[in-house]
Amino acid sequence: xxxxxxxxxxxxxxxxxxxxxxxxxxxxxxxxxxxxxxxxxxxxxxxxxxxxxxxxxxxxxxxxxxxxxxxxxxxxxxxxxxxxxxxxxxxxxxxxxxxxxxxxxxxxxxxxxxxxxxxxxxxxxxxxxxxxxxxxxxxxxxxxxxxxxxxxxxxxxxxxxxxxxxxxxxxxxxxxxxxxxxxxxxxxxxxxxxxxxxxxxxxxxxxxxxxxxxxxxxxxxxxxxxxxxxxxxxxxxxxxxxxxxxxxxxxxxxxxxxxxxxxxxxxxxxxxxxxxxxxxxxxxxxxxxxxxxxxxxxxxxxxxxxxxxxxxxxxxxxxxxxxxxxxxxxxxxxxxxxxxxxxxxxxxxxxxxxxxxxxxxxxxxxxxxxxxxxxxxxxxxxxxxxxxxxxxxxxxxxxxxxxxxxxxxxxxxxxxxxxxxxxx
Ligand code: S3P
Numbered sequence: 001x002x003x004x005x006x007x008x009x010x011x012x013x014x015x016x017x018x019x020x021x022x023x024x025x026x027x028x029x030x031x032x033x034x035x036x037x038x039x040x041x042x043x044x045x046x047x048x049x050x051x052x053x054x055x056x057x058x059x060x061x062x063x064x065x066x067x068x069x070x071x072x073x074x075x076x077x078x079x080x081x082x083x084x085x086x087x088x089x090x091x092x093x094x095x096x097x098x099x100x101x102x103x104x105x106x107x108x109x110x111x112x113x114x115x116x117x118x119x120x121x122x123x124x125x126x127x128x129x130x131x132x133x134x135x136x137x138x139x140x141x142x143x144x145x146x147x148x149x150x151x152x153x154x155x156x157x158x159x160x161x162x163x164x165x166x167x168x169x170x171x172x173x174x175x176x177x178x179x180x181x182x183x184x185x186x187x188x189x190x191x192x193x194x195x196x197x198x199x200x201x202x203x204x205x206x207x208x209x210x211x212x213x214x215x216x217x218x219x220x221x222x223x224x225x226x227x228x229x230x231x232x233x234x235x236x237x238x239x240x241x242x243x244x245x246x247x248x249x250x251x252x253x254x255x256x257x258x259x260x261x262x263x264x265x266x267x268x269x270x271x272x273x274x275x276x277x278x279x280x281x282x283x284x285x286x287x288x289x290x291x292x293x294x295x296x297x298x299x300x301x302x303x304x305x306x307x308x309x310x311x312x313x314x315x316x317x318x319x320x321x322x323x324x325x326x327x328x329x330x331x332x333x334x335x336x337x338x339x340x341x342x343x344x345x346x347x348x349x350x351x352x353x354x355x356x357x358x359x360x361x362x363x364x365x366x367x368x369x370x371x372x373x374x375x376x377x378x379x380x381x382x383x384x385x386x387x388x389x390x391x392x393x394x395x396x397x398x399x400x401x402x403x404x405x406x407x408x409x410x411x412x413x414x415x416x417x418x419x420x421x422x423x424x
Contacts, residue, residue: 001387001406001417003394004375008246008294009423015234017042017227018255019412020165020193021283023050023092025225028201029070030059031078031100031176034222038068041227044412049088049112053097056081072222075176080106084145087112089340089382089411092166094144095124096194099170101148102133103177109138111145115340115382118143124170127158131174131182155180155216162335163308165190168212172198172205175214185211190308191259196284197225228255228282233413234290235263235313236388239320240420241292242272243396249423251290255282262310264290266317270297270324299326299369307332312339314364315347315389321367322356323396330364340411341383350378350390354397375399384411391420 017040027050029036041047043063051061054070058079062069078100085101085108087093094112098121101108111117122142128135134149155178160167163186172194175182188210195207201220206213234251241249256264256276267274277289297320302310310317314333321328336343348360353376357368375397380387387406394401409416 001391001403002400003391003403004400005398006244006395006424009241009244009249010247011423012250012252013237013419013423014252015229015237015254016044016413016415018230019044019046019232020092020191021197021225021227021255021285022047023096024193024197025227026050026054026061026068026070027096027100028197028220029072029222030054030057031075032072032201032220032222033074034072036070036072036222036225038070038225038227039066041068042230042412044414045088045410046090046093046412049086049090050093053085053087053093056083056085070222074219078104081108085110087116089113089115091116091119094121095166095170096173098124098135098146098148099128099173102128102131102135102151102174103153105150107147107149109145109147116144120338121146123162123164123167127156127167127171128174130156130158131171131178133174153178155182157183159185160187163188163190164335165194169194172212172214176203176216178216181213181215183211183213188305188308189259191257193257200284226283228285228287229253230412231255231260231263232312235316236392236416237423238263238267238274238290238292239316240392240395242267242294242297243320243323243392245294247294249292253282253287254290256286256288259309262306263313263317265306266300266302266310269300270320271295272297297324299324299328299367301329303329303331311335312385315343315385316392318347318351318358318365318367319389319393321369322351322358322373322393324369326369328367328369331361332363334363336364339383341381341386343383343386346381346383346386347389350386350393353378354393354401373397375401377402377404380405380408382408384408384413388413388416391417
């Protein structure tokens with residue numbers, strides 16, 4: 001993918017549906033009784049992996065351009081797959097589905113692509129095993145493929161060592177199949193879509209501060225879900241609108257759940273011009289239109305409790321920091337190392353290739369902004385968020401940038417380059 005320094009970006013767009021909510025709508029719909037109807041479902045490769053896994057588990061899912069229809073078969077309605085389940089590149093599919101599979105009375109194997117097979121699964125295997133699940137890493141290295149057999153599940157009270165919505169969700173989903181209540185406490189509250197949505201589907205689930213408490217026994221009932229736009233996808237357009245001189249960009253219908261919208265606080269802390277318009281609710285989640293206009297940014301410190309609320313946005317935040325005046329410090333973000341790529345390494349590599357002054361640290365990076373960036377050849381490392389972050393950098397840098405393997409954006413945003421071009 002080749003991109004050049006851009007003139008002002010002008011106009012409005014609607015980004016595709018939220019990835020986390022799209023995955024969950026299919027998963028929870030599959031184990032609910034009756035029909036779940038989902039509009040604005042994200043047709044990215046990750047969410048399509050979730051659909052294909054549940055089809056293999058015997059669920060009828062109709063995927064039309066207007067909506068997804070999931071014909072749920074109840075908590076105990078999944079059937080044994082005839083083959084290995086393939087989660088593709090999707091950590092959410094792998095970890096959440098593992099929680100559901102732990103509660104089934106048939107064995108199966110769950111795997112994914114080369115990146116998934118390197119990502120840590122002990123973080124779910126440990127708590128699920130404590131619940132009585134029969135789950136092991138086939139190669140014994142703590143990664144997928146995972147072999148999951150029948151187990152008798154009991155509720156646990158578990159404190160997760162890392163703030164991870166995938167870990168929390170895997171435990172809560174297994175908790176639906178346990179014979180006693182399950183409690184999960186996080187060090188910092190991670191995205192809470194599972195809690196909000198499971199409650200909407202009829203689960204007996206309460207949340208207080210950083211703890212979710214689930215009593216098993218309530219059946220789930222199919223729902224109508226309108227997925228709000230993904231703030232993680234909107235982030236690239238917000239950054240581009242802030243960085244490219246003369247720009248004014250309106251991103252419509254974006255989910256701004258506080259457990260996801262940390263980037264908005266960072267934009268404000270950097271002095272970015274941002275307005276939230278028409279704040280409302282979409283599928284029980286706060287949503288708004290986001291308007292940005294370009295202007296100078298300054299460095300900031302991003303750390304602590306804010307990190308889980310912007311973890312997927314840190315690569316593009318690092319790009320913003322490289323164009324900002326002064327120093328930006330990102331810390332407490334060691335989780336970046338275990339995403340689709342090691343995002344400390346891959347973000348630093350891309351920024352350096354474009355001439356930025358950036359130093360990696362064990363839990364983040366230090367970016368001394370304000371140097372003029374130039375076009376370069378950038379590896380996406382097959383990581384969709386790295387490709388999109390550097391596409392944004394390319395629009396504000398001198399010259400031409402080539403994003404190698406740029407088509408990996410299909411994972412979360414198949415029409416990304418077209419939507420970006422439409423604003424130019
Ligand atoms: C997700 C949780 C986060 C996030 C990922 C989606 C989810 O991962 O990075 O893109 O949908 O639950 P972790 O749970 O590993 O932090």
